[in-house]
Amino acid sequence: MRRWNGWGDDANNFPLNKHARKFLESRVGKAKALPDADFKSALKKVPESRIDNPHPLLSTDAEDRLRHARGQSLEDWLAMREGELGPFPDAVCWPETSEDVKQLLAWAGEQNIKVIPYGGGTSVAGHIIATSSDKRPIVTIDMGRMRQLEDLDTASQIATFGAGVAGPDLEAQLKARGYTLGHYPQSWELSTLGGWIATRSSGQQSYRYGRIEQMFAGGEMETPIGTLEIPEIPANSAGQDMRELVLGSEGRLGIITKAKVRVTPKAEHESFHGVFFPNWQQGHDCLQAIGQEKIPVSMLRLSNPEETSSHMVLAGHPYLLGGLKRYLKLRGCHEGQMCVAMIGATGSKSFAKTALKQAIKQCKRFGGIYIGAPLGKKWEHSRFRSPYVRHTMWDAGFAVDTFETCVKWSNVSKTMQTMEQAVKDAAQEMGVKVQVFTHLSHVYAQGSSIYTTYIFNVAKDYPETLQRWKNFKKASSEAIVACGGTISHQHGVGVDHASYLPAEKGELGMKVMRNNIQLMDPGGIMNPGKLVADIETEVDSLAVQSLDKKKQQQIKQTA
Numbered sequence: 001m002r003r004w005n006g007w008g009d010d011a012n013n014f015p016l017n018k019h020a021r022k023f024l025e026s027r028v029g030k031a032k033a034l035p036d037a038d039f040k041s042a043l044k045k046v047p048e049s050r051i052d053n054p055h056p057l058l059s060t061d062a063e064d065r066l067r068h069a070r071g072q073s074l075e076d077w078l079a080m081r082e083g084e085l086g087p088f089p090d091a092v093c094w095p096e097t098s099e100d101v102k103q104l105l106a107w108a109g110e111q112n113i114k115v116i117p118y119g120g121g122t123s124v125a126g127h128i129i130a131t132s133s134d135k136r137p138i139v140t141i142d143m144g145r146m147r148q149l150e151d152l153d154t155a156s157q158i159a160t161f162g163a164g165v166a167g168p169d170l171e172a173q174l175k176a177r178g179y180t181l182g183h184y185p186q187s188w189e190l191s192t193l194g195g196w197i198a199t200r201s202s203g204q205q206s207y208r209y210g211r212i213e214q215m216f217a218g219g220e221m222e223t224p225i226g227t228l229e230i231p232e233i234p235a236n237s238a239g240q241d242m243r244e245l246v247l248g249s250e251g252r253l254g255i256i257t258k259a260k261v262r263v264t265p266k267a268e269h270e271s272f273h274g275v276f277f278p279n280w281q282q283g284h285d286c287l288q289a290i291g292q293e294k295i296p297v298s299m300l301r302l303s304n305p306e307e308t309s310s311h312m313v314l315a316g317h318p319y320l321l322g323g324l325k326r327y328l329k330l331r332g333c334h335e336g337q338m339c340v341a342m343i344g345a346t347g348s349k350s351f352a353k354t355a356l357k358q359a360i361k362q363c364k365r366f367g368g369i370y371i372g373a374p375l376g377k378k379w380e381h382s383r384f385r386s387p388y389v390r391h392t393m394w395d396a397g398f399a400v401d402t403f404e405t406c407v408k409w410s411n412v413s414k415t416m417q418t419m420e421q422a423v424k425d426a427a428q429e430m431g432v433k434v435q436v437f438t439h440l441s442h443v444y445a446q447g448s449s450i451y452t453t454y455i456f457n458v459a460k461d462y463p464e465t466l467q468r469w470k471n472f473k474k475a476s477s478e479a480i481v482a483c484g485g486t487i488s489h490q491h492g493v494g495v496d497h498a499s500y501l502p503a504e505k506g507e508l509g510m511k512v513m514r515n516n517i518q519l520m521d522p523g524g525i526m527n528p529g530k531l532v533a534d535i536e537t538e539v540d541s542l543a544v545q546s547l548d549k550k551k552q553q554q555i556k557q558t559a
């Protein structure tokens with residue numbers, strides 16, 4: 001059964017071996033776990049629903065409401081573990097057809113009830129939480145029952161799905177017909193097609209299959225003012241592209257009910273391979289070269305030295321690793337400096353073989369040591385299991401969070417250093433130790449995404465732990481803005497990043513976004529407070545930004 005207070009199925013775990021625990025203690029100090037609330041006591045805190053005349057499709061059951069109250073950000077995680085999940089939606093519903101969604105939106109509009117579209121609830125930026133500032137009742141619309149493959153046009157390679165389909169279900173339905181979408185965010189087990197589109201998500205093999213915006217061909221969105229239908233024409237020059245309105249809309253314009261996506265026949269071959277580089281610069285230059293020469297591998301990732309060491313301890317067997325490290329040392333790769341890259345090869349056997357050969361040749365040019373497929377197999381085995389490690393770490397008293405951006409190649413290394421330094425500085429100000437590491441996860445010809453993870457000890461209680469996270473979040477987001485990066489390459493905006501969005505979109509850009517929302521949702525019922533902060537909050541955020549200019553200057557000087 002899905003955990004009510006964490007990630008995934010409660011039958012699954014990712015154990016933390018004793019070497020890993022020791023390693024973390026050596027980096028952040030001994031940790032003491034915080035007590036977890038039990039389900040029954042959390043359930044007792046769900047208040048009476050404020051909807052007294054429910055629509056027939058709604059459930060006001062306390063457990064349904066509790067299970068939809070939170071996503072997966074660290075703030076959500078702390079709320080769930082403490083058993084203080086509120087504010088709660090007043091009701092939850094599971095529409096089965098587009099007509100159900102249409103009716104629900106019409107009813108919510110008449111009753112002045114807020115609506116939160118819900119996919120898999122894997123948001124890490126506060127997308128699906130009920131905000132407390134707006135006092136209207138809230139209904140969460142869970143799209144999980146709209147999950148069918150409705151059509152597969154094999155001649156055109158376009159599949160039409162109910163937008164609530166989750167990753168494994170989507171791939172299983174396509175696989176039965178010999179096809180794949182190839183979209184694998186790490187949250188694949190639970191996240192949904194509608195959620196991917198609404199947050200502009202990026203899968204681990206985006207290098208081959210593209211981001212969700214390259215896959216999204218068209219579909220239908222129910223909005224408070226009508227149905228937006230987008231035909232799946234392969235390309236057009238007929239004015240503005242309505243898909244761009246839907247992509248990244250975060251539930252503010254309407255509910256995506258059907259999505260048409262570009263699929264490909266299932267590849268004959270897929271394998272993942274490890275390459276070690278003596279240092280960051282050589283690895284960085286190699287990925288840049290592969291990306292710019294467009295060598296057709298399916299995945300490219302590069303861990304910095306700290307992530308390389310940390311992952312080797314957290315995931316590996318110390319004796320096997322001892323052998324690998326000795327071999328690498330003989331070849332000039334030293335711990336503390338070396339960086340591991342992971343390369344995917346996907347396609348027909350001959351295509352994958354040629355692509356891999358080209359990539360390895362390029363790696364060797366930059367001093368890379370190819371160590372074959374075993375490390376790649378290990379990565380593949382845990383690619384969707386690693387979110388479970390958060391539980392094991394939590395039980396040991398460690399809190400984990402991530403943040404991410406995308407910048408041009410000319411700015412990648414500097415931004416990575418600035419992002420890591422911001423977290424270290426915040427930790428020092430709080431008198432807390434922190435373990436920080438980074439990888440490049442999505443490579444483009446013009447630049448790369450940068451994905452940083454940090455681990456720290458929970459404080460003596462929940463409020464102080466939350467405050468630590470808030471300080472880290474502020475410092476990391478400000479560092480990204482100061483470096484000119486996007487506030488999110490893949491996690492989206494939600495509530496957590498909304499105040500940093502104006503720095504990226506500019507005044508006019510924000511006005512356009514706000515006007516689109518007001519046009520399509522005149523009653524302001526769709527997921528208020530997410531993406532574009534409500535008017536008052538946005539004014540505040542602009543004030544924060546002018547303060548942040550000083551901070552931005554400071555960060556630039558220290559970078």
Ligand SMILES: Cc1cc2nc3c(=O)[nH]c(=O)nc-3n(C[C@H](O)[C@H](O)[C@H](O)COP(=O)(O)OP(=O)(O)OC[C@H]3O[C@@H](n4cnc5c(N)ncnc54)[C@H](O)[C@@H]3O)c2cc1C
Nearest residue numbers: 119120121122123185186187192194195201202250251256
């Ligand atoms: C462990 C973990 C790993 C992750 N890894 C990745 C990763 O590799 N790449 C990545 O891109 N993201 C990743 N994420 C973030 C998250 O999974 C993505 O943002 C994902 O796209 C959210 O999908 P979801 O179905 O869970 O949407 P939800 O979290 O349910 O909703 C997210 C937003 O989309 C809206 N929405 C959902 N469905 C619809 C719909 N049908 N119509 C309109 N709006 C809708 C919601 O209102 C909300 O604003 C990760 C998260 C976790 C917890």
